[in-house]
Amino acid sequence: SLPGVGWKILAGLALVLGMAWYSISREERYLHLFPFPVQDDSMLCPPGEVEKKATLLLGNYTRDHPLFLQLNNYFWVKTPSPYELPYGTKGSEDSLLRVLAITSYSVPQSLQSMKCRRCAVVGNGLRLLNSSLGEAINKYDVVIRLNNAPVHRYEADVGSKTTMRLFYPESAHFDPKRENNPDTLLVLVPFKPMDFLWLETILNDKKRVHKGFWKQPPLIWDANPEQVRILNPYFMEITAAKLLNLPMKQLRKVKQKPTTGLLAITLALHFCDLVHIAGFGYPDSANKKQTIHYYEQITLKSMVASEHNISQETQAIKKMLDLGIIKNLTYF
Template identity: 65%
Template structure:
């Protein structure tokens, strides 16, 4: 046998051994992060209205003819007529909303269509797939960076970046330092799930007696955020997310208590606001994986969501449809 033949046999053996090792590794550790899809940054082609045109094909009766945030004019001159109560409408909450909106300023974004007519947005989820991703610099290059709840930025900048255009939250998830985890001009966007959420915000803004009832976890009693940095998300987006992406009934009496997560809601909101929508850090471990953490910043597992009103597998299907239709793009493995 020639020397070349020996080398060929040795090479084939080494390749075969490597392939077996890779297969074994993936089977043994199926939830380890796979290579990340790095965005093209500034080279991403941004076509104004591109996401809007695609969303119409998937979401029935999709329209952008709705304000992003609630405005005082909706309740001052003529009360906004809503068919649903919170979280899908403002029926019965008009009076308290008027008092809150009188303190906060009118809708204004840190970025304008005049300065940049085409908006590239990324919705940064809280998932464990962001850990060790080194996506920080990529995330910082988007025009609008949306973050969720109490997900930290400080000490995680290399993986999640440090730019925050807006942060969607609810009172129970406001247990963070707004100055440490946000930029000075970041918008804090309240997602009101229930009337006590509005009562909490009103008490914070007016330094009134705090409400302690009606929360599944006590929200902060002191919360140092300027009124001009606070917005209230239009419940229309919660309605669209539940009724059109999750096909959940929102008409009373509601037998199904399933509610969208803040993450899926943020994606729906981004479809309304942006021309390019990318996501990062979305997705949960398989239900059989009891040890994998669900967040990049804390050691909790899927067990913590057992009593929640969220259906993570249902939401995963909705996100996959958006990905398959190329309405959104994922920067991390989903």
């Protein structure tokens, strides 16, 4: 009778093993069908990686330049700025000093002390609409946004966290408190001397300046001066000279200027350990009726009069993607 029992035990074992194999292979089949992210490697921090790769792109690259202009060491280089705005501050010192006296320049300690800064630069492109990227964007340590792009009512697609927002007077959102977090740094990108004057009159509640802008900037802009910063024009200079190869010696003749978006990526290259972008890229130039932003109905036609060279900027971003300096969360 023992052999019979032995067979039963063997049969039972075979059955158990067979079921185990079946459940494992079934699980593998499910994993194959529904790949679960075991660990998101794209968010692992490679310290020094961006810095190293940026050197290939930007040449004698250094992170020694302060992000924001400050009053006490205003001449941040030993020699006065060789360029006028937007690439330097030559000729705009007086109005700049008045603005620096009422704003701040520090980088918050919470950002400064981070071992790894994982940054998302969020563009304003139409491809963010219905992307459901909001939750992913909020996971980054630093989220940089541009101009007047709204967050309110678009949270599911663009997220709700804003660490820095780059803007100039004509692109300032009239309600900064609604579209930003209380601790968002509102970073003025000065394109012309009038931009300092606008900020000064707004923050000091003086008589507003109406002339000298290509579009009427907000006359009321309720922002906390403590949160306002002035971007160091060095980053605009680097974007123009190194990414767009504009001839810096003949700047007066060259009307072209970098977009705030490309500038934000340059800033991220100097500040972050991981740079991901989302919502960059324009529709095909043949597609004249396609809207270009996720929040408003303007088309490529509106860019014709602007001083931006879209195809050149696209090439610059493609190059960065190819070199693996930045990664894209949307398609490009």
